[in-house]
Amino acid sequence: MENILLLTPYSLGSLRLPNRIVMAPMTRFRAAEDGTPLPVVAEYYAQRASAGLIVTEGIWPSSRGQAGWRMPGLETSSHIAGWQQVTDAVHAAGGRIYAQLMHGGRQGHPLSRLDGDVPAGPSAVPVPGPVHVRGGMKADPVVPRVMTRDDIRVAVQDYATAAANAVSAGFDGVELHGANSYLIHQFLADNTNVRDDEYGCGSIANRIRFAVEVVTAVADAVGADRTALRLSPGNHQFGMTEVEPSPVYCALLKAVNGLGLAYLHLTDNDQYPALRDLRPRWTGTLIANVGENRAATSQQAGESVLAAGQADLISYGRAFIANPDLPVRFATDAKLNAIVEKGLYTHGREGYTDYRALEVDPEPIGAREG
Numbered sequence: 001m002e003n004i005l006l007l008t009p010y011s012l013g014s015l016r017l018p019n020r021i022v023m024a025p026m027t028r029f030r031a032a033e034d035g036t037p038l039p040v041v042a043e044y045y046a047q048r049a050s051a052g053l054i055v056t057e058g059i060w061p062s063s064r065g066q067a068g069w070r071m072p073g074l075e076t077s078s079h080i081a082g083w084q085q086v087t088d089a090v091h092a093a094g095g096r097i098y099a100q101l102m103h104g105g106r107q108g109h110p111l112s113r114l115d116g117d118v119p120a121g122p123s124a125v126p127v128p129g130p131v132h133v134r135g136g137m138k139a140d141p142v143v144p145r146v147m148t149r150d151d152i153r154v155a156v157q158d159y160a161t162a163a164a165n166a167v168s169a170g171f172d173g174v175e176l177h178g179a180n181s182y183l184i185h186q187f188l189a190d191n192t193n194v195r196d197d198e199y200g201c202g203s204i205a206n207r208i209r210f211a212v213e214v215v216t217a218v219a220d221a222v223g224a225d226r227t228a229l230r231l232s233p234g235n236h237q238f239g240m241t242e243v244e245p246s247p248v249y250c251a252l253l254k255a256v257n258g259l260g261l262a263y264l265h266l267t268d269n270d271q272y273p274a275l276r277d278l279r280p281r282w283t284g285t286l287i288a289n290v291g292e293n294r295a296a297t298s299q300q301a302g303e304s305v306l307a308a309g310q311a312d313l314i315s316y317g318r319a320f321i322a323n324p325d326l327p328v329r330f331a332t333d334a335k336l337n338a339i340v341e342k343g344l345y346t347h348g349r350e351g352y353t354d355y356r357a358l359e360v361d362p363e364p365i366g367a368r369e370g
């Protein structure tokens with residue numbers, strides 16, 4: 001059989017990944033109203049344990065960062081107990097799993113939050129509306145409250161506390177969501193950060209300050225080798241604008257490259273060739289995602305990025321939703337299941353744990369040397 005780079009093993013710190021296929025973080029709204037993951041979440045991730053690494057959906061570090069109703073949290077003892085079920089199930093199935101910590105910042109709405117508060121962000125710039133709120137309704141977005149220095153200090157601490165909670169819940173590490181319009185990205189982007197203080201847009205050093213503080217606080221709390229960062233330079237999702245991403249992200253990578261983080265998870269897009277520009281500036285492990293704002297990542301697309309040396313690992317989102325056994329499908333050149341849109345953002349098993357795996361023996365997968 002031809003040598004498939006995606007199926008070669010990789011050492012991620014102390015974790016031995018049997019292949020280079022990472023399950024990308026994907027919000028699926030399978031939490032109880034208090035943010036505790038439902039029991040079916042353990043089954044869902046355990047079904048996908050043949051991934052080299054699983055990164056969970058975005059999880060709010062504290063209710064202050066809740067971006068949406070029925071999204072999970074990592075704040076309370078109930079959350080930790082719920083996630084412990086998930087990590088136990090994944091580990092029992094032979095997998096590895098990181099928690100993605102996602103503080104919503106301006107993303108959020110009083111009708112979608114347990115605390116019912118107006119969300120706070122770097123500046124008083126609302127998301128483009130309408131927005132989805134509790135009960136499947138749509139509403140006009142609210143103007144976020146401008147974070148004070150105290151709010152910033154609390155948010156940094158919230159990430160660190162949630163990271164410690166993640167480790168208590170049995171996660172192998174945490175990925176900080178600095179991509180796709182959430183709080184860290186809001187500090188980095190041009191239109192969502194119009195502050196004039198030391199976290200503001202007056203200089204690149206100011207603009208990256210919040211990201212660096214969060215990464216450093218989390219690395220101090222749980223160890224740099226269990227701390228990872230996701231970035232999506234130039235991604236215009238949810239109305240984000242970054243006119244000139246390169247200098248901002250080069251400075252950010254320079255600031256955190258020496259910390260010894262577990263990995264950088266970078267999403268490429270059509271606005272800015274992030275992988276080409278930033279890969280040479282990152283000395284650690286790099287996970288590439290090449291499907292953001294494009295068609296779902298194919299086996300061929302991932303293989304090409306690895307062959308070009310632009311990343312060590314490739315993350316797959318949509319393909320993993322519909323194909324719990326994605327690595328074995330790549331290995332056997334099997335047909336991929338298509339996503340059923342209907343179950344994407346509901347709360348039940350349908351469209352979640354009912355995608356079929358192939359009836360083949362997955363044993364040889366990952367045992368192959370590169």
Ligand SMILES: Cc1cc2nc3c(=O)[nH]c(=O)nc-3n(C[C@H](O)[C@H](O)[C@H](O)COP(=O)(O)O)c2cc1C
Nearest residue numbers: 024025026027057058289291292296297316317318
């Ligand atoms: C249903 C869905 C939910 C997503 N939720 C998140 C999320 O919580 N955090 C995140 O960083 N990216 C999220 N993403 C983006 C994916 O991680 C990934 O970057 C994107 O799907 C492109 O990869 P693909 O082509 O392999 O699907 C989500 C994508 C989808 C389809």
